[in-house]
Each structure stands twice: as C-alpha cells, then as structure tokens.
Amino acid sequence: MTTAPTRLARPGPHSAGNRAARLLARLTSRITDRLLGTALAVAACNPPAALHAPLPVRVLVLGAAAAAWWAAPMVDARPVLTSMRWRTVAARRRTTVLPAAAIVMAAVTGPAVWLVACIATLLLAYLLVTDAWTAGVTAPPGRPQVTPALAAAAATAVVLLAAQAPVAATSWARLPAALAIAATTLCLVLALRIRRRPRG
Numbered sequence: 001m002t003t004a005p006t007r008l009a010r011p012g013p014h015s016a017g018n019r020a021a022r023l024l025a026r027l028t029s030r031i032t033d034r035l036l037g038t039a040l041a042v043a044a045c046n047p048p049a050a051l052h053a054p055l056p057v058r059v060l061v062l063g064a065a066a067a068a069w070w071a072a073p074m075v076d077a078r079p080v081l082t083s084m085r086w087r088t089v090a091a092r093r094r095t096t097v098l099p100a101a102a103i104v105m106a107a108v109t110g111p112a113v114w115l116v117a118c119i120a121t122l123l124l125a126y127l128l129v130t131d132a133w134t135a136g137v138t139a140p141p142g143r144p145q146v147t148p149a150l151a152a153a154a155a156t157a158v159v160l161l162a163a164q165a166p167v168a169a170t171s172w173a174r175l176p177a178a179l180a181i182a183a184t185t186l187c188l189v190l191a192l193r194i195r196r197r198p199r200g
Contacts, residue, residue: 030072030073030074032129033072033073033074033126033129033130034068034069034072034073035072036072036122036125036126036129037068037069037071037072037073037098037126037130038065038068038069038072039122040068040098040099040102040119040122040123040126041064041065041067041068041098041101041102041105042061042064042065042068043102043106043111043115043118043119043122044101044102044103044105044106044109044111044119045060045061045064045105045109046106046109046110046111046115047061048111048112048115049109049111064105068098068102071094071095071097071098072095072098072126072130073095073130074095074129074130074131075092075093075094075095095130098126099123099126099127102119102123103123106119113164116160116163116164117160120156120159120160121156123156124152124153124156127152128148128149128152131148155187159180162176162180
C-alpha cells in the first residue's frame with residue numbers, strides 16, 4: 001500500500017503581503033504620538049546646527065528620528081511581569097526613555113532659546129498624549145484630564161523660566177538647583193502616592 005506524497009505548504013505571496021500590511025499598519029498607528037515624538041527628537045538634535053554638521057552627524061539625526069518614530073506610540077497596557085532584561089524593560093518603557101533621551105540631547109547640543117521653547121512645548125504635548133494613566137484605555141474611570149494638563153503646563157513653564165535664569169555663574173547657583181531637586185522629588189512622591197492609593 002502506497003501513500004501519496006504530502007505537499008508542504010509554502011508561504012505564498014498573500015502571506016508575505018499580509019505581513020507587509022501588518023508591518024505598515026503597525027508603523028503608521030497612533031500617528032499623533034509618532035509625529036510628536038519624532039518632532040521632539042529632531043528638535044532636540046538642534047536642526048539649525050545639524051544642517052551644517054558633517055555627514056555622520058546628519059545620519060545620526062536621521063537615525064534618531066527613525067528610532068523616535070518607532071518608540072513614540074503610547075504603551076497602553078496593564079503592567080505585567082514579563083522580563084527584567086534591559087532590552088525588554090526599555091522597550092516597554094520607551095515612552096519614558098524617548099523624552100529623557102531628548103532632554104539629554106538638548107542639554108548636549110545647546111539649542112537657541114526659541115528652539116528650547118519649541119522643545120519644551122513638544123515635550124509637554126508628547127507627555128500628555130502618551131500618558132496612559134490619563135489618556136489611555138487602562139486609565140482609571142472618572143479621573144479628570146484637565147488638571148494633569150494644567151499642572152504639567154505650569155511645571156514646564158516654571159522649569160523653562162528657571163533654566164533660562166542667569167544664575168549659573170553666580171553664588172546663588174546652588175539654591176535654585178537644590179530647589180529644583182527638592183521639587184522634582186516631591187512631585188515624584190506625590191505621583192506615586194496618588195497612583196498607589198486605592199479608590200474610596
């Protein structure tokens with residue numbers, strides 16, 4: 001008794017087209033998050049100076065824009081324990097890594113004052129749009145969204161004005177730095193306390 005040879009199913013053009021369509025849909029989802037994140041990364045690289053920089057620097061700016069386009073969408077998922085490898089943690093916390101990297105890049109490149117204001121505005125908009133605690137599907141119901149936006153805008157304005165204050169070369173430089181560290185610590189403590197406090 002002989003059996004007919006079985007044919008192995010080979011991936012046809014339709015499966016390849018489906019994979020390409022899924023990849024395209026993934027790369028174009030949450031377009032607002034991606035545009036704001038990419039604009040933030042590019043602005044932090046100081047575009048006026050990057051235009052006249054050597055070719056490797058311009059290539060790095062393009063690479064930063066591509067990385068920001070990938071990392072910008074909000075991670076709207078409930079926290080679960082998956083892996084503690086730094087790559088996994090960075091991929092899950094990429095909406096935090098992106099603005100932090102943009103701030104560091106802006107501090108290194110030293111942009112003009114008008115560009116610093118643009119970076120601060122883009123940073124504020126990006127953080128508000130991608131904050132899963134207030135704008136995500138997993139956000140607690142009934143939580144007001146106007147209060148965090150106003151608080152973030154006020155904090156951004158205070159930090160921007162303090163950063164431009166001409167006290168770096170004076171004897172008063174340590175006082176605003178200490179106040180900034182204390183205010184940041186207080187805000188972190190209050191934010192963690194509010195998020196961990198049970199309702200009712």
